[in-house]
Amino acid sequence: xxxxxxxxxxxxxxxxVLRVFRQAQRELGLRDLSLTEIAKLAxxxxxxAQRFTNTLVTxxxxxxxxxxxxxxxxxxxxxxxxxxxxxxxIAEIAMxxxxxxxxxxxxxxxLCELSGSDIVYTIRIPHEKARYEATVPGRRVPAFCAAGGVxxxxxxxxxxxxxxxxxxxxxAYTDHTxxxxxxxxxxxxxxxxxxxxxxxxxxxxxxxxxxAPVFNSEGRAVAALQIPVYMPLWDLESTREKIxxxxxxxxxxxxxxx
Amino acid sequence: xxxxxxxxxxxxxxxxVLRVFRQAQRELGLRDLSLTEIAKLAxxxxxxAQRFTNTLVTxxxxxxxxxxxxxxxxxxxxxxxxxxxxxxxIAEIAMxxxxxxxxxxxxxxxLCELSGSDIVYTIRIPHEKARYEATVPGRRVPAFCAAGGVxxxxxxxxxxxxxxxxxxxxxAYTDHTxxxxxxxxxxxxxxxxxxxxxxxxxxxxxxxxxxAPVFNSEGRAVAALQIPVYMPLWDLESTREKIxxxxxxxxxxxxxxx
DNA sequence: ATACAGAGTATTGAATAATAATACTCATCT
DNA sequence: AGATGAGTATTATTATTCAATACTCTGTAT
Numbered sequence: 001x002x003x004x005x006x007x008x009x010x011x012x013x014x015x016x017v018l019r020v021f022r023q024a025q026r027e028l029g030l031r032d033l034s035l036t037e038i039a040k041l042a043x044x045x046x047x048x049a050q051r052f053t054n055t056l057v058t059x060x061x062x063x064x065x066x067x068x069x070x071x072x073x074x075x076x077x078x079x080x081x082x083x084x085x086x087x088x089x090i091a092e093i094a095m096x097x098x099x100x101x102x103x104x105x106x107x108x109x110x111l112c113e114l115s116g117s118d119i120v121y122t123i124r125i126p127h128e129k130a131r132y133e134a135t136v137p138g139r140r141v142p143a144f145c146a147a148g149g150v151x152x153x154x155x156x157x158x159x160x161x162x163x164x165x166x167x168x169x170x171x172a173y174t175d176h177t178x179x180x181x182x183x184x185x186x187x188x189x190x191x192x193x194x195x196x197x198x199x200x201x202x203x204x205x206x207x208x209x210x211x212a213p214v215f216n217s218e219g220r221a222v223a224a225l226q227i228p229v230y231m232p233l234w235d236l237e238s239t240r241e242k243i244x245x246x247x248x249x250x251x252x253x254x255x256x257x258x
Numbered sequence: 259x260x261x262x263x264x265x266x267x268x269x270x271x272x273x274x275v276l277r278v279f280r281q282a283q284r285e286l287g288l289r290d291l292s293l294t295e296i297a298k299l300a301x302x303x304x305x306x307a308q309r310f311t312n313t314l315v316t317x318x319x320x321x322x323x324x325x326x327x328x329x330x331x332x333x334x335x336x337x338x339x340x341x342x343x344x345x346x347x348i349a350e351i352a353m354x355x356x357x358x359x360x361x362x363x364x365x366x367x368x369l370c371e372l373s374g375s376d377i378v379y380t381i382r383i384p385h386e387k388a389r390y391e392a393t394v395p396g397r398r399v400p401a402f403c404a405a406g407g408v409x410x411x412x413x414x415x416x417x418x419x420x421x422x423x424x425x426x427x428x429x430a431y432t433d434h435t436x437x438x439x440x441x442x443x444x445x446x447x448x449x450x451x452x453x454x455x456x457x458x459x460x461x462x463x464x465x466x467x468x469x470a471p472v473f474n475s476e477g478r479a480v481a482a483l484q485i486p487v488y489m490p491l492w493d494l495e496s497t498r499e500k501i502x503x504x505x506x507x508x509x510x511x512x513x514x515x516x
Numbered sequence: 517a518t519a520c521a522g523a524g525t526a527t528t529g530a531a532t533a534a535t536a537a538t539a540c541t542c543a544t545c546t
Numbered sequence: 547a548g549a550t551g552a553g554t555a556t557t558a559t560t561a562t563t564c565a566a567t568a569c570t571c572t573g574t575a576t
Contacts, residue, residue, distance in 0.1 A: 005556080006312040009533070010563070011272035015317055022341040031345040036523060047565055050525075054264040059273055060373075061338075069524070073342040075373045078380060080319075081339030082396025083280040084331040087289040095394075096387040103364070115318075115333045122336060123394070125384055129354040136353070136381070137395065138340025263527080267562070268534070294552060305536055308554075327553070 016042045017052045018061065021073050032070040081138065084122075090214065090223050091123050094254045098125045098225070101250040105242055108135075109250070110226045111214075112148040115140065117168040119149040119224070128230065134204065144168045144184055145177050147199040147211035148224035154192040155213045155221035161188070176201040196244050198236065206231045210243045212251035216258050225251040274300045275310045276319065279331050290323065290330040339396065342380075348472065348481050349381050351515045356383050356483070359508040363500055366393070367508070368484045369472075370406040373398070375426040377407040377482070386488065392462065402426045402442055403435050405457040405469035406482035412450040413471045413479035419446070434459040454502050456494070464489045468501045470509035474516050483509040 020041035024030040033041070039049035053071055056062040060076035085091050094111045102109045102125040111123040118140040126135040133139055143149025144165060153161045170179040178187055191197035199209045207228050214223040227247050229239055278299035282288040291299070297307035311329055314320040318334035343349050352369045360367045360383040369381040376398040384393040391397055401407025402423060411419045428437040436445055449455035457467040465486050472481040485505050487497055 005534085006309050006554095007316060008268055008272065008309050008313040010266055010268035011310065011313050012317060014266065014269035014272065015319070018338060018341070021345065022337065025341065025344050031347070034523075035525095045565060046524085047526095047567095048563085051264050051266050051563080052269065055266045055269050058265060059270060061273075073338070073345045075342065075371055075378050075380065077338040077342040078378055078396040079280065079398070080276060080331070080335040080396075082394065082398075083276065083283070084333065084335040085394045085396070086283050086391060087279065087331045089289070091394075092390045095384070095390055099384050099387055099393070102385075106361075113333060120333050120336055122333065126353070126357050127360075129357055132350045132353055133344060135357070136340065136343045136349075138336040138338075138343070140337070140340075263563085264525095292552075293554095303536060304553085305538095305555095306534085309534075 013042070013044060013048065014052050014056065016044070017049070017056060018073070018077075021071075032065065032068070032072040034070050038071060085137075088122065090216075090254070090258065093257045094123060094214070094223070094225070097250050097253050098123060101125075101225075101227070101246055102127050104246055105229075107227050107229055107243070110148070110228070111223055112146075112152075112211075112226055113223045114143055114149065114152050114164070117143055117164050119143045119146055119152065121148075121226075122223075130228070130230075131204070134228075141203055142168060142171070144170060145173065145179070145199065145202045146226075147197045147202070147209040148226040150187060150191050150197040150199065151211045151213040151224045152221045154188045154197070155215070173203045174201045174205050176205075178202065196248055198239060198244070200236065204228075208234055208236065208239050208243075210239060210247045212244075212247040213255075214251050214258070215255040222258075223254075225254065271300070271302060271306065272310050272314065274302070275307070275314060276331070276335075279329075290326075290328040292328055296329060343395075346380065348474075348512070348516065352381060352472070352481070352483070352512045355508050355511050356381065359383075359483075359485070359504055360385050362504055363487075365485050365487055365501070368406070368486070369481055370404075370410075370469075370484055371481045372401055372407065372410050372422070375401055375422050377401045377404055377410065379406075379484075380481075388486070388488075389462065392486075399461050400426060400429070400431075402428060403431065403437070403457065403460045404484075405455040405460070405467040406484040408445060408449050408455040408457065409469045409471040409482045410479045412446045412455070413473070431461045432459045432463050434463075436460065454506055456497060456502070458494065462486075466492055466494065466497050466501075468497060468505045470502075470505040471513075472509050472516070473513040480516075481512075483512065 020038055024033055035049055039046050057064050061074050062071050063074045064071050098109045106127055108127045109125045110121045112119040112121045121137055121139050124137050172179050196212045207230055209228045211224045211226040213221040216222045225247055227243050278296055282291055293307055297304050315322050319332050320329050321332045322329050356367045364385055366385045367383045368379045370377040370379045379395055379397050382395050430437050454470045465488055467486045469482045469484040471479040474480045483505055485501050
């Protein structure tokens with residue numbers, strides 16, 4: 001049994017400070033925070049907040065505006081994403097194929113991977129104007145209702161799928177989100193049988209999201225190739241006819257090269 | 259004078275561990291590392307390396323392969339990029355304009371910002387197949403010879419520009435890289451006068467890199483809009499005729515909305 | 517104009533988290 | 547079979563971190 005002496009709590013506190021900026025964006029719509037706000041959100045006392053923010057500024061991961069004294073995430077954080085994607089072989093293999101796929105119908109093309117009960121969009125080829133947060137990599141959305149999450153979960157061992165679903169909160173993001181547990185299961189079964197999933201307005205209203213699973217050499221779904229299109233330019237029929245084959249074909253091309 | 263008691267050295271050691279993965283990619287071509295390699299590269303003793311890697315795995319920022327016992331960057335690191343770009347107002351304003359610009363001639367379009375003596379590509383709209391590391395955000399390149407860096411430096415106060423140049427190593431990346439200090443200065447002056455820069459094969463052979471500065475409301479260059487095109491499909495003349503106006507126009511549109 | 521409250525900064529003695537030396541296990545190589 | 551090095555686990559020591567507190571500054575209320 002691993003001992004707590006192997007856990008460095010000061011490091012965890014430092015990351016806790018970084019994470020409050022994401023929380024502030026999501027819950028408060030704030031791009032920057034005062035020291036007192038950071039202390040509260042990170043559940044640290046004032047001098048701990050002072051020490052950790054000072055350290056993060058010195059290391060280049062936070063900026064401090066000298067006039068307002070408010071803190072914001074710094075460009076040094078982009079280094080970590082770069083480090084991550086450069087070690088991500090799935091992303092490297094997918095990238096040229098996604099760029100090519102994006103041109104077929106002038107659509108955005110994304111790669112996503114499971115993380116806990118979420119999926120993370122790790123690579124994006126933006127092609128259409130959409131909400132800013134849906135154009136940049138790194139966004140997390142719940143796996144149970146996102147097309148990319150559905151196809152990954154559908155193609156996993158049953159007990160792993162159940163563990164993820166049990167850790168999920170089946171919350172509605174739009175009026176169309178499928179949250180009934182039986183309907184969620186049916187959707188997963190259909191996705192497994194079809195080899196793709198189409199979600200309509202599950203997270204973003206008017207978005208038709210098509211995804212196909214990417215398999216590794218052991219036959220395990222490790223990622224999903226996802227192509228969002230938008231009503232009214234696209235409808236379910238045109239998506240089935242054009243986007244579904246493209247998603248499946250691109251996902252397969254990636255899988256074959258893994 | 260700020261005291262060292264405000265610096266949390268355990269936090270710095272944790273980040274030092276994360277940064278060795280980037281170093282391993284760059285210097286050793288390795289995607290994953292053993293505990294002993296991490297200890298060496300991070301200049302930590304074995305049990306410190308054990309404690310920090312264990313903590314980073316627990317927090318979701320490193321993966322440990324149970325079979326090989328090697329560590330690699332984890333998807334949790336993408337959260338930090340997302341946090342950073344969501345707080346980056348320049349990127350948010352730039353994104354739809356970059357997507358649109360990308361379609362004009364079917365080219366990649368990038369946004370970059372100065373960081374130390376480097377520029378970091380913070381947003382990329384990939385459009386052509388290129389080296390993988392040139393298609394994902396987060397890549398750092400030296401500002402003195404990259405077109406994006408040249409136009410940012412050219413439009414900054416003289417003492418800030420000199421500070422960056424003095425902190426730069428004028429190293430050649432290709433046979434074409436301009437490294438002579440006088441030639442670097444001439445290039446900066448030309449870029450300032452022209453309102454754009456074109457670099458040919460400065461960092462990547464056969465790449466023609468065009469950049470125009472993005473100004474904030476105080477008239478300060480805060481970013482650059484950069485469009486790479488590749489020989490032999492493009493040459494200097496067609497780049498001047500088509501890409502330069504597009505870069506300037508897109509950078510201006512971004513500047514006007516800041 | 518003045519007083520007050522809260523945010524932010526700076527200091528420091530004490531506590532405990534982190535250090536790092538070391539023992540042990542296991543796999544690989546000779 | 548024995549040696550070596552990587553990795554894991556343990557623990558006494560120490561110095562890093564904690565957190566209480568003093569001080570400064572700014573904005574707001576009276």
